[in-house]
Amino acid sequence: MNKYIEKTLDTLKKKNSNEPEFIQAAEEVLLSVEPLINNFPQYEKHGILERITEPERIITFRVPWTDDNGKVNVNRGFRVQFSNLIGPYKGGLRFDKSVNQSIMKFLAFEQIFKNTLTGLPIGGAKGGSDFDPKGKSDNEVMRFCQSFMTELYRHIGQDVDVPAGDIGVGEREIGYLFGQYKKIKNAYEGGVLTGKGLSYGGSFARKEATGYGLIYFMRELLSKEFKQTFEGKIVTISGSGNVAIYACEKAFQYGAKVVAMSDSNGCIYDKNGINLDVIKRIKEVERGRIKEYADICPGSEFYENSTEDSPIWAIKTDIALPCATQNEISLNSAKKLVANGVLAVGEGANMPATEAATEYFIANGIPLAPGKAANAGGVATSAIEMSQNSMRYYMSFDEVNAKLDNIMVYIFNSCQNAIQKYNLKNNYVAAANISAFEKLATAMIAQGIV
């Protein structure tokens, strides 16, 4: 291993020893940019690796809120402003009980590279809270969002830091957050949050963007690697949230058959193809559990999660699209997918494959589209939302969707260029990391020691 990488990794592991997800994400990037580091020894003098792995700022804060019984609860809020090298800090907010500093840092770190790959001027950040919105009333969610924003507002702004949604933060939460920001600032700064509702500054196709973008990326990959299309392909998609639902919708539009989806309780399998209207009703309208699908759709089955290996990855599929959460594909699950003849894997979620699973796919010649490239359509469309807000203008659904498609093709081509230049075969993970890193290192040197 390159000595500079080895030394940086060693220090990083010591300094962040209680942050396994962050170490995992940083290690993957550092190891995969070795050809670049070997070619450009001046990076060491400029301290590029040390600087790119140290967040510019981490903000943590108390979020007190009152539940419907009048009891006061306290959660912890985070915002990790990792890098504004190429644009204002930008990245989603996650409300989930698993949220901690390690998860926030890994997501913000990944976001720097993802945002760079889009070719748009946006930096990297992430935030959220260990608040669990499941089972909470609308009023409780509103009070929590208001309290969260009462601290966050002083750290964000349309040219400073622009949050959006992620797990547990959808249009409802963004609406409450935006309302509180507006009240505190007494100013309508539309571009301070993205993922807004269409009636007050949101963008057409933002809701669909991450899922659609994933399928556009995989369309390019299938064509390049196999000269094939989605037509007739069997697809399995984990999760049944924002990313999963719209990946499913576009896959069906391209003639694929999606046979399984999941949530944190388990997965449903429908050999006739998932009825997406039923999923949308359960998840988007009723905020229910996916097992209800099996009661509604005859012939379908529900498999409960019993071990750490999600049952969805044991189902035979051509294309696997993990769209739920980090480390949801274990080595064991990767082995099952490969044994069942999976053609390609596309990450809708951030870092859904463990390190060992990623290595296994690559070693077995399975193209794995990494999240930072394949799910970048969401943040790219958020940047398009920011542009529309600045122009005080709306683009049509078709206009935004066409731009999204172009951006996904651009990201795919950037990965291909890195593959050719560094002879990476079908290692899209390394290709995405190298492609973004080159641009970031150039910007860092140009801006001096800041």
Ligand code: NDP
């Ligand atoms: P949602 O909250 O809309 O949906 C998340 C889905 O994943 C739900 O079905 C949820 O089930 C499931 N899930 C969450 N945790 C687990 C778990 N531990 N095991 C199994 N299933 C789980 O989130 P999104 O769809 O927005 O986000 C999904 C992923 O995509 C995340 O990794 C996110 O970072 C990434 N992403 C999202 C973008 C966006 O634009 N929204 C952009 C880029 C990436 P349950 O309801 O039971 O919790």
